[in-house]
Amino acid sequence: MNLDLDQEFKKISKAVKLNFIKYNSLEDQLIDLKKSQNEIFSLQAILKNINGSLKNRNLSQITKIPIDLDLLLETLKDLIIELGCYIEGVKFNNQGELVFITKSNKSNSLQNLFENWQKMSIQCDTLMSANKRLEKVAEILIQEKILNEISTSSEKGILSLNTIKKEVGKISQEINQGFSLISTYLIKEKIQKIQIHQEKLKNIQKKLNELIEIFMKISNNPLDIKNVKTLISKFGKNCTGLIIDTNGKESFSFNIDGFHKSFDQLNEEYESLESTIETTLKQAISKINSGKSWLKIKQRLEKIFLISFLVAIGYFACNNSSTKFLIKQSMEKLLPQQQNDQIYSETVPQQPEGLTKPQELNDQLSLTNAQKLAMEAALMSQNAPHPLEQWQQIETKWLEAIKLLETIRENSILYSQVKEKLETYKSNHIAINQRIITEKTAIANLENAQKLAWEASIIVQKPPHPLEVWFKAQSKLEQAITLLKTIPKGSFVESQAQNKLETYQANYNVITQQVKNAQN
Structure with a gap:
């Protein structure tokens, strides 16, 4: 024999x-x-x-x-x-x-x-x-x-991994989009949308935590008949069976979204998703607080801009006390009385003597608008990191401010301060452009790393495999890890990249061990 x-x-x-x-x-x-x-x-x-x-x-x-x-x-x-x-x-x-x-x-x-x-x-x-x-x-x-x-159980309670990932990804993208500062209404609307997304994420997180808790209890004794009943009740046809590995370890097998997954694989994916949701919820809280701050700033900026406009019109249009009185009354309606003097003297550009022509009025309004845009851009840049979309909004504001300053004539009485601000704004615009390039590169590297890791996970499904398959998966994970390490500190996706790096490194170690086993 x-x-x-x-x-x-x-x-x-x-x-x-x-x-x-x-x-x-x-x-x-x-x-x-x-x-x-x-x-x-x-x-x-x-x-x-x-x-x-x-x-x-x-x-x-x-x-x-x-x-x-x-x-x-x-x-x-x-x-x-x-x-x-x-x-x-x-x-x-x-x-x-x-x-x-x-x-x-x-x-x-x-x-x-x-x-x-x-x-x-x-x-x-x-x-x-x-x-x-x-x-x-x-x-x-x-x-x-x-x-x-x-045979009769429904799959109503089953959480589709693909559906959750898409939903969480979509919500995360919407949350991390910058606020539109066109009006206070749009800021309020954005805050309300984020709060709705928060509730959706909390509901998904609750279901995931229930499954993770079940998996934790079952992992100690998979063959306990109560555990078998629990999984059949929870997963229905998605729980496909019980298997024993060569070391005698018992484990359940599943079919989720058309992919065969082991008990450990599914548990790991649920935990990873739960962690992603937790991170997204923290981002949502931060974004709501940021939105509330922007709402206050926007309301104040709108008042300041209106005051600036009224002051400019008042001085250019006439020079009598009755008009000035009407302007003062308007200002008192816009801001509390104790703040009027401070804002008038420090925020509103002082009217140079001798500006009487319509063109000079346009120059003054252009300078005021440019300063407003620059203030908004500077405030939006605070408390980095920010999503790429917010950096792009900041870049647009600096560019619009520069264009406004460039419309002011060189022979204008305002040109000396315009020239100084123009140099500063252009320098800031270049710095923001560089930040946008950094963020775009970081995002591209993260996406490519995720793609490589996903390809590696697909090709090692349903082992055993020949040595060349393990080598291929190992190479893809190695490339993914290298890409993640290039993502700079301070970029918006840094924390996400670090979480992925830990997971990919652990998977790389597992596959490396499989390579060693196959070589022996």
């Missing part, structure tokens, strides 16, 4: 499972589990005989250089009799050491083979115990007809 022990063990391991979707064939699956027990028992017996035979041999002596040929021939004669069914042949490797070729065409020293078979024997014991526990679960499922619920 020729038998590849590695392949036999893998075949048996894959058979130790329960498929919840095929609930009508549960009795047949129970028969298969009993059959697997017999196969495990047979493999255990073979490994026991092999390990017992090799245990008392000095295995290193027949591979030690220089090799004692007499001892080698004598030992090989015995080994061929004992291991002939499980060994394909022997050869000398490049170092001149004697190695044995298994049925799966793997070369190894006899000492390493012995250690591998000892480990396999222990795994068989663990697999046998897990198989028996799974058998008891199957018997209870048959007796209580629990799986019959799957």
Whole structure:
């Protein structure tokens, strides 16, 4: 009988499972589990005989250089009799050491083979115990007809990962958009929209936390029948079965959005989404507070601008006391009495003497508007980092302010202060443009990193895989990690990049271990 022990063990391991979707064939699956027990028992017996035979041999002596040929021939004669069914042949490797070729065409020293078979024997014991526990679960499922619920259960309570990710991404994008400062009405409307998004996120977060809590309880004892009932009730057809890995660990399997996911994978994705929602909620609170501040600033700016306009019109239009009195009355209606003098003297540009022509009036209004835009841009720049859209709004305000100043004539009496402000505004505009380039690059690197990580996760689904597949996934994750590390501190997506970096690094370590295992 020729038998590849590695392949036999893998075949048996894959058979130790329960498929919840095929609930009508549960009795047949129970028969298969009993059959697997017999196969495990047979493999255990073979490994026991092999390990017992090799245990008392000095295995290193027949591979030690220089090799004692007499001892080698004598030992090989015995080994061929004992291991002939499980060994394909022997050869000398490049170092001149004697190695044995298994049925799966793997070369190894006899000492390493012995250690591998000892480990396999222990795994068989663990697999046998897990198989028996799974058998008891199957018997209870048959007796209580629990799986019959799957055929009629709805998927109403199931959270689609794709749907949640899209919804959270859309909400996050809307929250992080800058405020439109055209009117106080638009600012109020934006605050109300963010508050509505907050409630949506809280509802999704609540459902995710419920699932995470369930997963936490189940992880300690997956085969507890109460846990099985809980998942069937919660996930319906999306909970596809129970599987046992080669180390005897029990785990549920799922089909979410058309993708097969393990218990750990799904739990990790739920936790990641919950963390993203928590971050987005914090951003929403910050944005609402920012919006309320902008609302106060905007209301004040609108009053200041109106006062500036009234003052300019009053001085240019006439010079009699009755008009000035009307202007003063308007100002008192706009601002509290105690603030009038301060704002009039410090905020409103003072009227230079001799400006009497309409063109000079236009120059004064252009300067006032440019200063207003510059003030708004400066205030919007405070408390960085900001989303790209807000930096673009700031850049637009500086550009509009510059254009207004450039309309003022060089022979205007205002030109000396205009020239100074023009240099400052242009310098600020260049700095904001550079910030926009930085933010765009950071966003592009984050998106490319996410794309590479997603591609890596797709190609490693449904293992086992050949070595080249693991290498490909490893390379993609390595590129993703490199891109995330280029995202500068202080950029708006820095915190998001750091969270992704931790996850990708952990996944990279797992895949690196898979590469090492495949190489061995």
